[in-house]
Structure formats: structure tokens, C-alpha cells
Amino acid sequence: MGSSVSLKCTLNRQYVSADKSAIVYLAIDILPDEFSQVQEMLPSAICLLIDRSGSMRGKKLDQAKAAAVGLINQLQPGDAVGLVTFSSKIDVVAEMEQLQFFDITDLKRNIEKIKCGGSTELYHGLDSAYLQFIRTGRTESNLVKRVILLSDGQPTDHTPESHFLKLADEMGNVGIAIMALGIGKEYNENLLGDIAEHSHGIWKHIADASDIPAIFTQQLEETKAVVRTAPVVVMQLDPGIEIKGVYKAAPDVYPITELSRTENGEVRILPGDIRLGETQILVLRLSLPPRKEGKFSLGKIRIEGEESPDQDIAVSYTNDENLWSIENDAFARGTFLKAETQAMTRKGLSGDSTALWKASQQAETMVRDPGLSKIPEMKDDMSKVVDIINKSKKGLTEEETKVAKHEMTQAKRGKSR
Amino acid sequence: MRCEYCGTNNTAQEKFCSACGSPLREMKQVSEQVGNPGGALSGIQCPHCGKLHPSTIWNCPETGGDLSGNTDIQMAGRSSSLSAKLILEDGNEIPLNTDGQTIGRDDFDRIVSAQDLPFISRRHLLISFEDDTYHIEDPGSKNGTSINGLEISGNGKYELKDGDQIVLGKVIKLEYRSK
Numbered sequence: 001m002g003s004s005v006s007l008k009c010t011l012n013r014q015y016v017s018a019d020k021s022a023i024v025y026l027a028i029d030i031l032p033d034e035f036s037q038v039q040e041m042l043p044s045a046i047c048l049l050i051d052r053s054g055s056m057r058g059k060k061l062d063q064a065k066a067a068a069v070g071l072i073n074q075l076q077p078g079d080a081v082g083l084v085t086f087s088s089k090i091d092v093v094a095e096m097e098q099l100q101f102f103d104i105t106d107l108k109r110n111i112e113k114i115k116c117g118g119s120t121e122l123y124h125g126l127d128s129a130y131l132q133f134i135r136t137g138r139t140e141s142n143l144v145k146r147v148i149l150l151s152d153g154q155p156t157d158h159t160p161e162s163h164f165l166k167l168a169d170e171m172g173n174v175g176i177a178i179m180a181l182g183i184g185k186e187y188n189e190n191l192l193g194d195i196a197e198h199s200h201g202i203w204k205h206i207a208d209a210s211d212i213p214a215i216f217t218q219q220l221e222e223t224k225a226v227v228r229t230a231p232v233v234v235m236q237l238d239p240g241i242e243i244k245g246v247y248k249a250a251p252d253v254y255p256i257t258e259l260s261r262t263e264n265g266e267v268r269i270l271p272g273d274i275r276l277g278e279t280q281i282l283v284l285r286l287s288l289p290p291r292k293e294g295k296f297s298l299g300k301i302r303i304e305g306e307e308s309p310d311q312d313i314a315v316s317y318t319n320d321e322n323l324w325s326i327e328n329d330a331f332a333r334g335t336f337l338k339a340e341t342q343a344m345t346r347k348g349l350s351g352d353s354t355a356l357w358k359a360s361q362q363a364e365t366m367v368r369d370p371g372l373s374k375i376p377e378m379k380d381d382m383s384k385v386v387d388i389i390n391k392s393k394k395g396l397t398e399e400e401t402k403v404a405k406h407e408m409t410q411a412k413r414g415k416s417r
Numbered sequence: 418m419r420c421e422y423c424g425t426n427n428t429a430q431e432k433f434c435s436a437c438g439s440p441l442r443e444m445k446q447v448s449e450q451v452g453n454p455g456g457a458l459s460g461i462q463c464p465h466c467g468k469l470h471p472s473t474i475w476n477c478p479e480t481g482g483d484l485s486g487n488t489d490i491q492m493a494g495r496s497s498s499l500s501a502k503l504i505l506e507d508g509n510e511i512p513l514n515t516d517g518q519t520i521g522r523d524d525f526d527r528i529v530s531a532q533d534l535p536f537i538s539r540r541h542l543l544i545s546f547e548d549d550t551y552h553i554e555d556p557g558s559k560n561g562t563s564i565n566g567l568e569i570s571g572n573g574k575y576e577l578k579d580g581d582q583i584v585l586g587k588v589i590k591l592e593y594r595s596k
Binding site: 012013017021022023024025285321324325327333337361362365368369370371 | 421422432433434435436437438439440442531
């Protein structure tokens, strides 16, 4: 579980017109408590999942081996590690175990022995990595759980994407985040991106094999910075209120397309592990039903298992046009639109020309929107989107497209307001 | 009022789009001046170049300077410079001024349909006022400009005469009126 986190909810409007339905935007900031700095680090459980298909031969596999050894060297007693490789078949090089129980020399020798050859059976590899956690009972919440996946190719196992996503969802639900690292231009960044998002992880593009060790180290550092694993945001919205869209808006950006609902109507959203000093932001577009004049609660929001009081969000329905015609704080709307534009651009870069056109229109409209001009970084971020779209119209190489798509999954990190 | 984000048409009383919740804003100054023959120009005065720009943009198109901190001001337009105009098929007008101006996509934003907008270049037409007459030039827009059926893109300045029929990017029809 780790240290406590708190919530801050902001609506873009405090007043809406009485007797009318309205669309409002809600931002939920999830921030670690300042006292977390003095907390002890949470132990991690990391399963390395390395592609050893034929195409990895040479520098890529050599660097991956060096990276695996480098990562193991940086682990501390109490951390657990496992190593699975996949090609035409799956090899469990090291069953997941706490560091102190390994014969490190032996482990390193086994890593050195990994050879290339065969196809890319990613699904079974991922499943096997998942089992490393399940079999050894490593699903508890005081453990930071990661699969670090490195692959350079399109999976050859013909598993439908829906199976991958189901597996990633399952892993995400027990707090195992997939850090999907794609190298070269052949891999399927849409698939890696999707499994990362469904498990509340990230995907990253690696341009140069010699960067692999540094990126493994960076992943470990980010794992070590986690102060709270898998918080669950629980929303109890009043009847009549509809959720029209949800995005994770920071530190990474992606649409949350499936919401889980409990029997009593609560909506649960998992934004992913919370790192030290880093705010996670969820943004929602809500449709409110018509109501007569007066202040109405939209519902309550809390973090599961936290003692801090529920956040009560409310709007006032009024006939006073001076009140309801004003947008009090454009942050939630702007952040939602930014995330939506980035997601559309990503779709556009995957070949959906309508999405690309809509994204460019929206980005340009946002740049002109005076309400959004006060939001820090907004103009720069939207100009970047326009820039990427313009470049893509002139034609991007496969690798440039991957880099551009990756940029669209990012938001300015850890900036608080 | 049409939402500039999602294109939904809302009633004039709405301040926020009923479909996407974005604040609705008045159309650009060019269309506001219809029915305002006294000719008041409005906009944000750019601290960098001194010209008035629509309050819907953040950066001065001339200098790139930041406009966001400047408040809207109203300034009386010169009637002589406001009398000449380009008229769209639906009656919307773009007033011409004697200082010279650039006409491009931004001037048509939310006046023409989103499908037609891409056919207009950002700097589609240059308007100049010399020897008491307006001249028009298409410096090389992507989809061209014709006047009375004659293509003028990249062919230098053309002197405008009352009633000239101008077609931008083969889709937007305009008529020049000298008064």
C-alpha cells in the first residue's frame, strides 16, 4: 500500500443554468502526501521479459543482457526479480525470487547463455511473466510490481489483440504494471502501447540499442520512486449524471475506455502507482441532468482504503446569467481537451486521417481559446501537436512516427499548479 | 451559436455548448460588423505592432507577440476604409482597409464550413490600396484564386472593380463591393 495520498477535485464551472442539462469537466488530482519523503522505500518485484527472437541477434541482445545484469546489480535485498525470455518458445531463465536467495554468479552466467533464434511468441511470454508473480504469491499491495518487456518485433503468435488486453487488464488489476520497451522500427507500438496502458504502465521507444541499459536503470529508478501502489479512485455519482469520457492526463496521457462499476453503482478507476512528488491527474467529461435552482451534489469521490474524508463535488443551478455564463476554472476542460487531442493525434498517426484532421482542428481551436490561455504549458503543448500533425502530413518514417506517437502519450511531468 | 470545437449549433441564449460543454464565443469581428455600418473596429491592440487583432487569437500575426494580457478595446474605424468589402454568398462581409491587409483562413474561420476551410491558405490574399483603388494579389496559395473566372495566383496584383467575382480555392465565392 505505502504512504497515503490525497485528492483534489476541481470542476470547470460552479454554476449551471437552472432547468437545463449541462456538460461540465472534472479534474481529479491524486497527490502523495508530503510526509512520504521520510517513508521507507517500498520493495519491488520485477520480472524481466526479453525477446530473444532471431531479429534481436547482435547488439540488441548483447545490450539487453548487459542491461539485465546491470539492473540486478542495483537491486537491494528484499527486492525480487525473475527473468523470462520468449521466441518460438518460452524460457524461464530465473524463477522470481528475492535477491538474497539467488546465486548471483550463477544467475549472471545463465543470462550470458541466452541465445537468439525463432519467432516472437509475445502472448505466452507475457502470460508466463504474469505467472511468475501469481505462483510466488507476489500480489500484495506493499510490493511495487513491474514487468519490464523488451521486444523488437511484431508478435508472431496470432493472438488477437483482445486477449492481450484482457491479460494486461488482469495484471493491472493486481497492480502489475507492464513497462513495454520497443526497439527498432518493426515492433507494434499500438499493441505495446495498449498493453502498457491497460496495466497502468508505460511504453517507450528505444532508438538505439546502446541506450537499453540506461533505460532499464531509469525504469528501476521509477519503480523505486513509487510511494503508493495501485490506488483506486472510487466515485459515487448521483443518478442522472453520465460520464461522457475519461482520460488519464498526467503524468502520461491515454483514454480510459472501460470503467468498472460495482454493484452499488460506484465507478472505480485505477490511475496507476503514485511516485514521490508526482501528481496523477484524471479528467472527466460529465453530463448533468436538468434541475431546479439550488446547490446539488454531483457525488462523492474517495481513494479506496484512505481515511481522509470523501471529496464532495457540487454545482449550483441558477437563473442568474451572470453566474452561469462564466467558466470559473478552465483547467479541467483544457486538460481534458488536451488529452483528447493527443489521443486523437496518436490515432491519426496510426493511419486514421479523420482523427488527424479533427485533432489539428481541435488543437488550433484550443490555441485561440482565451479561456485556456491561462493554463501553463497549454499553448506550447498544443503548438507541439500542430507541429507533429504538420510534419506527418509531409510524411514521417516508421521510426519518426513511433517517436511522435510516444510524445503524444506524454504530459509535462510532475508540474503542480 | 455554432460551437467552434464540435460544430454543434446552439441557440443564441446558450453560453456553453450543449454537446461538448465548451464556452461559446461571439463570431469574429468581421461578422459582428454586419449591421454596424457606423464602422467600429474592435479587437485587441497589439503592443508590438499597434494594429488591432481579433480577440480570438493569442499571438500577433505580424510579430508573434503575446496578446493574451491585453484587454479588448473598441476603436472607431474610418468610414472611408470600411466601405469597401468582400461579401460572401451568405451575406457575411470582410471589410477592407486602406492600410493593406492579409486575408487568409483565420478570416473565414466559423464563417465557412469546416470542410471548405482547408482550401483557404493561411495567407491567401494580399490586399493593398494604391491610387485610390484596391488591389488584390494571390502570392501563391495552394488552391488558387480566380477573379471573374481568370486565375490570378502567382500572377501579381489585380485592380479590383465593383462587382468582381472572386473564388478562393475553387470553393469560396466572394464579391467585391467598392461601397
